[in-house]
Amino acid sequence: MKLMIKNMVCPRCITSVERLLHDHNINTTAVRLGEVEFSNEPGKEQLDRFAEALGKMGFELLDDQKKQLIDRLKTLLLQEVQKGSIEEHFSLSKFLSGAIHKDYSNLSRLFSEVEGITLEQYFILQKIEKAKEWLTYGELTLSEIAWKLGYSSTQHLSSQFKKMTGMTPSQFKNLGSPLRKSLDDLV
Numbered sequence: 001m002k003l004m005i006k007n008m009v010c011p012r013c014i015t016s017v018e019r020l021l022h023d024h025n026i027n028t029t030a031v032r033l034g035e036v037e038f039s040n041e042p043g044k045e046q047l048d049r050f051a052e053a054l055g056k057m058g059f060e061l062l063d064d065q066k067k068q069l070i071d072r073l074k075t076l077l078l079q080e081v082q083k084g085s086i087e088e089h090f091s092l093s094k095f096l097s098g099a100i101h102k103d104y105s106n107l108s109r110l111f112s113e114v115e116g117i118t119l120e121q122y123f124i125l126q127k128i129e130k131a132k133e134w135l136t137y138g139e140l141t142l143s144e145i146a147w148k149l150g151y152s153s154t155q156h157l158s159s160q161f162k163k164m165t166g167m168t169p170s171q172f173k174n175l176g177s178p179l180r181k182s183l184d185d186l187v
Contacts, residue, residue: 001041004062005054006071008034009078016057024050034075070114072100073107074122081126086150092123128164131157135173142169 008017010033018031024046030037042050051061062068076099080086093104096119100107111119127149134140140148146157161169 001038003036003038004034004068004071005036006034006060006062006067007058009075010082013059017054017059020050020053020057024053026050033079034071066110066114069100069107070111073111073119076100077119077123077126081123081130081149084130084148086127086148088147088150088152090150092120124160124164128161131161131169132165132172135169138173145169 005017008014014031014033017036018028021028021031021036024042026042026046027039028036029039047061054061062071073096076096080090080095093108096107097104108119111117111122115122117125131145131149134145134148135142142154142157146154149157151157151160158169161167161172165172167175
């Protein structure tokens with residue numbers, strides 16, 4: 001049995017879910033970003049308690065196929081941004097349709113219906129949040145950040161950054177980290 005879990009976005013999330021599973025005496029064969037495979041199917045009451053505990057930690061069991069697909073799309077995009085080396089001519093449609101093995105136009109339409117924004121907008125939001133993170137650390141130049149996020153130029157990144165945040169990267173850097181958002185809060 002496999003369950004999908006929303007908001008698992010990093011290795012610490014995996015560790016937290018593993019701890020919850022252990023606390024609820026639920027045996028698993030694998031815990032990965034966004035999913036848990038069980039060696040023995042837990043009982044309904046045990047699963048309900050686990051789901052409640054997940055909710056208290058900001059996670060959510062996904063039981064709907066559409067929700068699972070949306071969460072898988074988000075996880076793939078988040079992983080792509082977090083690895084910090086997006087190719088300049090990265091094709092969102094080829095990447096997602098290849099990973100999910102479904103037609104991109106159907107994926108895009110479903111995502112827009114459920115989330116209220118396009119896949120492209122969501123991907124840009126993720127990239128802008130990564131840019132904010134790197135700007136806060138001050139270890140990379142704007143040019144390096146643009147290159148790592150697959151932008152053709154610093155001007156392109158600056159333009160999208162201003163469109164999404166209302167300020168330039170320099171203005172953001174001067175204001176600092178209070179303006180960053182949790183990745184869970186992007187959509």
